[in-house]
Amino acid sequence: MKRLLTLAIAFVVVGSTCGGAGPATSSPTAAVAPSPSPAQVPLTGSITVFAGSSLTDAFKKAGDQLKVKNPGTDFTFNFGSSSTLATQIINLAPADVFASADEANMQKIVDAKLNDGTPAIFVSNRLQIAVAARNPKGIAGLADLARPGLIVVLPAPTVPAGKYALESLQKAGVTVKVASQEVDVRAVLNKVTLGEADAGIVYVTDVKSVGAKVTGVDIPEQHQVIARYPIAVVKETKNPRLAKAYVDYLLSDDGQRLLAEFGFSKP
Amino acid sequence: MRAARPPFAIAALAAIGVAFFALPLAGLIYRVSWQTALSDLFTEEALLALRLSLLVSIAATALGLLLGVPLAWIYARVAFPGRNVVRALTTLPMVLPPVVGGVALLVAFGRRGLVGEWLDAGFGLRIPFTTTATVMAATFVSMPFLVLTVEAGIRSIDHRYEEAARTLGASQWRIFRQVTLPLVAPSLFAGAVLCWARALGEFGATITFAGNLPGVTQTLPLAVYIAMETRPEVAIVLSLVLLLVSLGVLVALRDRYLRLD
Numbered sequence: 162m163k164r165l166l167t168l169a170i171a172f173v174v175v176g177s178t179c180g181g182a183g184p185a186t187s188s189p190t191a192a193v194a195p196s197p198s199p200a201q202v203p204l205t206g207s208i209t210v211f212a213g214s215s216l217t218d219a220f221k222k223a224g225d226q227l228k229v230k231n232p233g234t235d236f237t238f239n240f241g242s243s244s245t246l247a248t249q250i251i252n253l254a255p256a257d258v259f260a261s262a263d264e265a266n267m268q269k270i271v272d273a274k275l276n277d278g279t280p281a282i283f284v285s286n287r288l289q290i291a292v293a294a295r296n297p298k299g300i301a302g303l304a305d306l307a308r309p310g311l312i313v314v315l316p317a318p319t320v321p322a323g324k325y326a327l328e329s330l331q332k333a334g335v336t337v338k339v340a341s342q343e344v345d346v347r348a349v350l351n352k353v354t355l356g357e358a359d360a361g362i363v364y365v366t367d368v369k370s371v372g373a374k375v376t377g378v379d380i381p382e383q384h385q386v387i388a389r390y391p392i393a394v395v396k397e398t399k400n401p402r403l404a405k406a407y408v409d410y411l412l413s414d415d416g417q418r419l420l421a422e423f424g425f426s427k428p
Numbered sequence: 429m430r431a432a433r434p435p436f437a438i439a440a441l442a443a444i445g446v447a448f449f450a451l452p453l454a455g456l457i458y459r460v461s462w463q464t465a466l467s468d469l470f471t472e473e474a475l476l477a478l479r480l481s482l483l484v485s486i487a488a489t490a491l492g493l494l495l496g497v498p499l500a501w502i503y504a505r506v507a508f509p510g511r512n513v514v515r516a517l518t519t520l521p522m523v524l525p526p527v528v529g530g531v532a533l534l535v536a537f538g539r540r541g542l543v544g545e546w547l548d549a550g551f552g553l554r555i556p557f558t559t560t561a562t563v564m565a566a567t568f569v570s571m572p573f574l575v576l577t578v579e580a581g582i583r584s585i586d587h588r589y590e591e592a593a594r595t596l597g598a599s600q601w602r603i604f605r606q607v608t609l610p611l612v613a614p615s616l617f618a619g620a621v622l623c624w625a626r627a628l629g630e631f632g633a634t635i636t637f638a639g640n641l642p643g644v645t646q647t648l649p650l651a652v653y654i655a656m657e658t659r660p661e662v663a664i665v666l667s668l669v670l671l672l673v674s675l676g677v678l679v680a681l682r683d684r685y686l687r688l689d
Contacts, residue, residue, distance in 0.1 A: 244657045317640065319657040340557040341639025344653065356540035357556050
């Protein structure tokens with residue numbers, strides 16, 4: 162029994178070192194290139210990016226772009242609520258890059274000294290009122306959300322979007338009778354898409370992501386709350402070069418253009 | 429029954445099995461911050477959620493008894509074409525991911541739903557985001573437990589008692605009330621408690637169909653999920669309460685009504 166266990170452990174250890182050596186096996190290809198200086202050594206291997214769920218589509222596309230430019234690289238993603246992701250990273254989940262939808266959750270990583278370098282704000286997001294397609298209830302702004310009989314859902318005040326939505330309503334001096342505090346912006350959007358709610362406050366990027374099923378009503382500048390998204394390489398990364406390359410790409414002009422396509426604003 | 433001494437391999441695997449279930453509970457107990465446990469438990473949101481959970485789970489059990497007992501009796505006593513299909517249909521929520529159940533309820537009883545649209549237009553009745561929706565979600569996922577338990581109970585009754593009542597001229601309804609029901613009392617009780625425990629723990633269908641609003645639709649499991657985002661210590665205390673209540677119920681039940689010997 163004990164011997165069996167030892168064998169099993171040995172197997173797991175050998176297996177994982179083999180996995181770790183994976184990128185190294187492709188180094189002969191690197192050697193073929195004419196005398197590469199260290200900076201020009203092609204990027205190889207894979208990283209796992211942990212990112213707030215609002216970044217899902219944009220980050221996948223950014224990964225695809227980098228993969229085309231750097232054959233032999235691979236990107237996997239773990240999307241979720243930023244606070245859940247922060248908890249996972251603090252409990253040493255294998256993350257190489259962390260992008261949070263708010264600064265508070267990035268701060269948790271910084272406090273745990275798990276970041277490599279100062280987190281950079283790489284993008285921002287704005288709030289919008291999501292209403293049914295073509296806006297049948299004629300909702301023109303935040304003040305209309307207080308209309309009696311209107312079913313309004315918001316993200317729960319415990320998630321960043323919910324916090325921002327309340328701040329925005331406060332700035333506009335509007336008190337809303339909320340039907341439900343949904344667990345995340347996605348759930349708010351679903352309730353509007355299904356026609357169960359008349360309106361909800363979500364990010365501009367969320368409205369954009371569902372296309373024609375939902376119409377977005379703008380919130381004027383003075384009532385806006387801007388969500389700032391920080392990104393950082395995680396200290397425990399096994400592939401710091403690729404992790405940094407991913408972050409640098411998002412901060413580059415190309416990366417910013419790509420993010421803008423999905424409705425994100427400049428940091 | 430003679431107590432057997434289990435072979436080592438069986439005992440070892442069984443011990444791993446127990447550890448698999450006991451360790452998460454131990455983990456929760458280990459993580460509870462005991463200094464603040466009481467104040468965490470007596471926050472307004474926690475008390476609201478606890479009260480709503482009790483109300484909703486009891487209502488769901490009552491509804492389950494009202495609709496589930498007749499259903500169980502028919503499954504056990506009346507042979508009709510397609511019985512297996514109908515029974516499978518009413519048992520489906522046991523294997524369905526609760527979130528899917530919630531979506532199904534929404535497209536049936538929601539404002540744009542199959543029945544909901546008509547309820548809204550005809551009576552101005554809107555179910556989603558109300559406590560009614562919470563009770564419906566809980567009933568949807570928990571009633572199958574009651575139906576299956578009671579059906580098994582009715583099937584195991586000795587037919588002859590009911591036959592004797594019939595030969596004495598009792599009506600079917602009277603036999604059901606005065607012979608069948610008292611005989612299945614233990615399974616009725618067991619089924620009701622299982623149903624209640626499942627209703628108490630219900631999360632997925634509730635959050636999808638009823639939404640989440642403190643005091644109206646935010647039951648204990650929803651409060652745990654929401655608290656996990658910002659105040660994990662509150663979430664852990666609430667989870668522990670939920671776990672201990674359920675554990676107590678299952679222990680009591682096993683001893684008195686689910687005895688296998």
